[in-house]
Amino acid sequence: MVSAAEQSLNVLCRKLETIGALTPQERQAIAGLPATVRVLSAGQDIARDGDRSGQCCLVLQGWACRYKLLSRGRRQIFSFHIPGDIPDLEGLQRPVMDHSVATLTKATIACISHEALRELIATHPGLAAIFWRSAFIDAAVLRAWMLGLGRRSAFENMAHLFCELYLKLRAVGLAGDGRCPMPVTQVDLGDALGLSNVHVNRVLQTLRGQKLVSLQNSTLVLEDWQALVRISEFDPAYLGLER
Amino acid sequence: MVSAAEQSLNVLCRKLETIGALTPQERQAIAGLPATVRVLSAGQDIARDGDRSGQCCLVLQGWACRYKLLSRGRRQIFSFHIPGDIPDLEGLQRPVMDHSVATLTKATIACISHEALRELIATHPGLAAIFWRSAFIDAAVLRAWMLGLGRRSAFENMAHLFCELYLKLRAVGLAGDGRCPMPVTQVDLGDALGLSNVHVNRVLQTLRGQKLVSLQNSTLVLEDWQALVRISEFDPAYLGLER
DNA sequence: CGTTGTCTTGACTGTTATCAATTGACGTGG
DNA sequence: CCACGTCAATTGATAACAGTCAAGACAACG
Numbered sequence: 001m002v003s004a005a006e007q008s009l010n011v012l013c014r015k016l017e018t019i020g021a022l023t024p025q026e027r028q029a030i031a032g033l034p035a036t037v038r039v040l041s042a043g044q045d046i047a048r049d050g051d052r053s054g055q056c057c058l059v060l061q062g063w064a065c066r067y068k069l070l071s072r073g074r075r076q077i078f079s080f081h082i083p084g085d086i087p088d089l090e091g092l093q094r095p096v097m098d099h100s101v102a103t104l105t106k107a108t109i110a111c112i113s114h115e116a117l118r119e120l121i122a123t124h125p126g127l128a129a130i131f132w133r134s135a136f137i138d139a140a141v142l143r144a145w146m147l148g149l150g151r152r153s154a155f156e157n158m159a160h161l162f163c164e165l166y167l168k169l170r171a172v173g174l175a176g177d178g179r180c181p182m183p184v185t186q187v188d189l190g191d192a193l194g195l196s197n198v199h200v201n202r203v204l205q206t207l208r209g210q211k212l213v214s215l216q217n218s219t220l221v222l223e224d225w226q227a228l229v230r231i232s233e234f235d236p237a238y239l240g241l242e243r
Numbered sequence: 244m245v246s247a248a249e250q251s252l253n254v255l256c257r258k259l260e261t262i263g264a265l266t267p268q269e270r271q272a273i274a275g276l277p278a279t280v281r282v283l284s285a286g287q288d289i290a291r292d293g294d295r296s297g298q299c300c301l302v303l304q305g306w307a308c309r310y311k312l313l314s315r316g317r318r319q320i321f322s323f324h325i326p327g328d329i330p331d332l333e334g335l336q337r338p339v340m341d342h343s344v345a346t347l348t349k350a351t352i353a354c355i356s357h358e359a360l361r362e363l364i365a366t367h368p369g370l371a372a373i374f375w376r377s378a379f380i381d382a383a384v385l386r387a388w389m390l391g392l393g394r395r396s397a398f399e400n401m402a403h404l405f406c407e408l409y410l411k412l413r414a415v416g417l418a419g420d421g422r423c424p425m426p427v428t429q430v431d432l433g434d435a436l437g438l439s440n441v442h443v444n445r446v447l448q449t450l451r452g453q454k455l456v457s458l459q460n461s462t463l464v465l466e467d468w469q470a471l472v473r474i475s476e477f478d479p480a481y482l483g484l485e486r
Numbered sequence: 487c488g489t490t491g492t493c494t495t496g497a498c499t500g501t502t503a504t505c506a507a508t509t510g511a512c513g514t515g516g
Numbered sequence: 517c518c519a520c521g522t523c524a525a526t527t528g529a530t531a532a533c534a535g536t537c538a539a540g541a542c543a544a545c546g
Contacts (some may be wrong), residue, residue: 098383136333199503516522
């Protein structure tokens with residue numbers, strides 16, 4: 001069903017428009033990308049450390065993450081990815097993965113060949129610039145996480161992460177009104193924040209106890225945005241969101 | 244002195260050649276970049292969080308770093324930069340800095356306008372690809388540091404950092420024979436690894452006591468490469484070094 | 487030769503990990 | 517419909533790693 005695939009590529013346009021304006025031609029070129037759609041259950045690897053795949057994956061529905069494993073079951077999650085994101089864009093320049101990409105929830109994914117993406121970028125310099133910016137924004141998010149891992153307390157860092165995810169989701173129309181989906185387990189949260197699952201649980205209780213956020217049924221409710229921003233020293237500039 | 248400036252831009256060629264081959268034309272175009280050379284003492288900011296500068300800086304001699312400050316004097320260093328690196332390349336796409344760049348040692352820096360770099364990239368697609376790859380390699384290094392901050396012990400992480408820096412320095416001809424310059428203070432090391440200066444000191448003593456590395460007079464000696472690789476689970480693939 | 491920054495050490499504290507067990511929610515098959 | 521299995525969330529007890537504070541040693545530099 002070509003039309004379904006074209007329809008679904010709109011999430012990519014919506015995401016790119018949070019970074020810069022698209023011309024009608026650019027939107028059309030994106031809609032015309034050849035894509036293979038796959039539906040995966042939660043916790044499935046999309047690409048593995050060491051793979052050489054030849055295509056990029058675009059998240060259409062659900063959440064994904066990038067992560068890497070260490071001995072003794074240690075895992076670090078580097079980023080969360082929501083609809084519109086291309087977690088493995090750098091495969092275009094570095095074909096061998098140095099980490100893995102996996103789903104966090106049931107998810108639908110569009111696979112787009114490197115060839116098609118390279119062609120798209122080559123023929124649309126405006127899109128090339130937006131993809132560049134997108135890659136640099138991803139790097140800025142990595143730095144924000146590093147700052148938290150290295151220098152923020154567990155409490156501050158979790159508050160910071162929630163602020164970030166809320167704004168990213170809202171930018172693509174998936175959140176609003178002080179609440180957003182947060183379909184990740186406490187283990188996932190711990191692997192992103194460098195914490196044990198037990199400690200994540202306790203920090204969440206503290207956060208709830210202080211009427212800052214509550215997380216239930218995979219929904220995050222931000223009950224005191226100002227306080228969260230203050231506690232976590234959150235400055236949204238790094239997200240590079242238009243508006 | 245134009246010839247001195249041209250001469251000095253060779254460090255950039257040397258660095259880029261660790262990523263991909265350069266044609267004579269590309270080398271020439273790089274040598275012809277208009278650059279302003281500055282000499283800075285240790286601990287000087289080159290660009291500050293929030294700045295909008297209009298130019299990129301290329302490290303010619305000495306070391307630099309990218310960092311960000313938090314309240315109560317907390318600092319996280321995101322990356323170390325050695326001769327040939329352009330720490331703020333992303334200024335090309337994101338003109339407002341979301342972190343700072345500073346010297347770690349006495350350093351000489353070449354300032355190159357965004358304009359000139361954009362022109363260079365636009366007229367040399369091969370260089371554009373190499374700069375893309377370079378940006379993605381930087382992101383891979385950030386992820387390696389994240390993995391260490393989140394999931395490695397202080398001991399493992401310091402060993403990992405030393406492995407990384409040794410290979411990066413060797414790739415541009417600044418190290419060899421199991422030793423390399425390491426002109427950073429223990430405080431700097433701590434700010435990179437998310438540790439206190441006191442703990443850095445103790446971990447260094449352990450490392451030395453186990454005959455793994457020694458760090459004296461700003462020189463790092465790797466006494467047991469195999470053991471370091473094993474302990475820190477070091478895999479150099481992420482550095483993307485040609486060879 | 488004193489000043490300054492860096493390194494080193496000891497004592498104590500605190501955050502977070504680990505281990506182990508329990509509860510609760512959900513889906514499946516008998 | 518209930519018994520069971522599974523996975524996620526929760527709790528308590530204890531331990532380990534790393535931070536903080538404070539003081540002193542050392543070295544480089546003017």
